[in-house]
Amino acid sequence: MNTWSTQYTFTPFALSTTDSLPDLAMINLSDWGMVTLVGPDSKSYLQGQLTCDVVSLSADKSTVAGHCDAKGKLRTIMRVFHYQNGYGLVQRQSVMASQLPELKKYAVFSKTEITQSSAIILGLTGTQAQTTIDSHFNGDADVRHNDTATAIKVDNARWLIITTAEQADSVITNLAPTATLTTTELWNLYDIKAAQPRIDNTTELEFIPQAVNLQAVDGISFKKGCYTGQETVARAKYRGINKRAMYIVTGAATQCPQAGDALERSVGENWRKGGTVICGYHYADDQAIALVVLPNDLDDDSQFRFATTPDALWHKLDLPYDLNAE
Missing domain, CATH: 2.40.30.160 (Elongation Factor Tu (Ef-tu); domain 3)
Known part of the structure; x- marks a missing residue:
C-alpha cells in the first residue's frame, strides 16, 4: 500500500510471454529516488563527478550518467536533468545510503546543496504515453514542466513523472485516469528490453561503466574534462581493457x-x-x-x-x- 496515495492502489500486473503490454500504464516507482543539487556551482560540481557532459546538457534534455569511485567502479547509474533551480538525479533507492555521502564528499568546497528529495516518482508507459504527455504538458521538449509535475522522456514508450506527495493523486486523476495502475516490475521489463543499465546495492562498485553498456546509451562523454574514475573509463575505451x-x-x-x-x-x-x-x-x-x-x-x-x-x-x-x- 502506498502511504502517499489516498485514492489509488497499484497492483502487480500479471503478464505472460505472449501478452501485449498495456497501452497506457502508470507505475509507482517507489524503489527509485531522486537527489537534487541547487546552487551556482552545481553544474561544475557534477561535471567533475559524473561520466556525462553536464555542461552541454540543455534544459530540454535528460541524459543517463554514471557516478564512479576513484578506480572507475560504478556507485550508481542515474538519469540527470534540469530540475527547478538546479538538477535532478533519479537513481535506485537501494544505493542512496552509500552513494549519496560519496556524492556529497567534496561539496563543502562548492556552492551547491545536495539533498535526497521526497518527491514521488511515477512511470508512464505504453503506446499512448506520448500522446498523454502532449495533452497535458506544453511544448515538445524531452523535459517538460507544469504546475503539478515534471515529465522526463526515457524513450518512445516511457516517461518519468516527478511530483509531490500532496499532488500525486491529482496528477494521476488529471494525467491518466484510465491507465493501468501497477508496480515497478513492469518498468523493470521495459528496462530489460531496452537493455538500460542500472546499479543496485548488490552490484555497487562491481563494474566499470562499459561493462554495463553505459557508453551504448550515451551515458559517457569521452571529450569532457576530468571526473572521478575517468582514467579507468578512458583506458577501457582506448586500450581495450574491458x-x-x-x-x-x-x-x-x-x-x-x-x-x-x-x-x-x-x-x-x-x-x-x-x-x-x-x-x-x-x-x-x-x-x-x-x-x-x-x-x-x-x-x-x-x-x-x-x-x-x-x-x-x-x-x-x-x-x-x-x-x-x-
Whole structure:
C-alpha cells in the first residue's frame, strides 16, 4: 500500500510471454529516488563527478550518467536533468545510503546543496504515453514542466513523472485516469528490453561503466574534462581493457532473477560462473528475462543456467543497440 496515495492502489500486473503490454500504464516507482543539487556551482560540481557532459546538457534534455569511485567502479547509474533551480538525479533507492555521502564528499568546497528529495516518482508507459504527455504538458521538449509535475522522456514508450506527495493523486486523476495502475516490475521489463543499465546495492562498485553498456546509451562523454574514475573509463575505451558487457538473456524460471544473482555458463561439459544479474522479470507462464553482465567474447550460442535450477537452460537475445558503434 502506498502511504502517499489516498485514492489509488497499484497492483502487480500479471503478464505472460505472449501478452501485449498495456497501452497506457502508470507505475509507482517507489524503489527509485531522486537527489537534487541547487546552487551556482552545481553544474561544475557534477561535471567533475559524473561520466556525462553536464555542461552541454540543455534544459530540454535528460541524459543517463554514471557516478564512479576513484578506480572507475560504478556507485550508481542515474538519469540527470534540469530540475527547478538546479538538477535532478533519479537513481535506485537501494544505493542512496552509500552513494549519496560519496556524492556529497567534496561539496563543502562548492556552492551547491545536495539533498535526497521526497518527491514521488511515477512511470508512464505504453503506446499512448506520448500522446498523454502532449495533452497535458506544453511544448515538445524531452523535459517538460507544469504546475503539478515534471515529465522526463526515457524513450518512445516511457516517461518519468516527478511530483509531490500532496499532488500525486491529482496528477494521476488529471494525467491518466484510465491507465493501468501497477508496480515497478513492469518498468523493470521495459528496462530489460531496452537493455538500460542500472546499479543496485548488490552490484555497487562491481563494474566499470562499459561493462554495463553505459557508453551504448550515451551515458559517457569521452571529450569532457576530468571526473572521478575517468582514467579507468578512458583506458577501457582506448586500450581495450574491458572484457565484459551486459546482455539480455531468457529462459524458464519459477521465480524472478534478482540483482546480484550469479548466472553460470557452459564451458565444454562443465559449468562455471558466467555473469551477474543486473535486473530480472518473471512472466506469469514461468519464463523469465534478465539483464546480465557476461564476458564479451562468448559465442552467440552459449548456454547459461542458474545453479538452483540446473535443468533450465538460458540463452542470449539480441541487444537493441550496437555495442561497437562509435
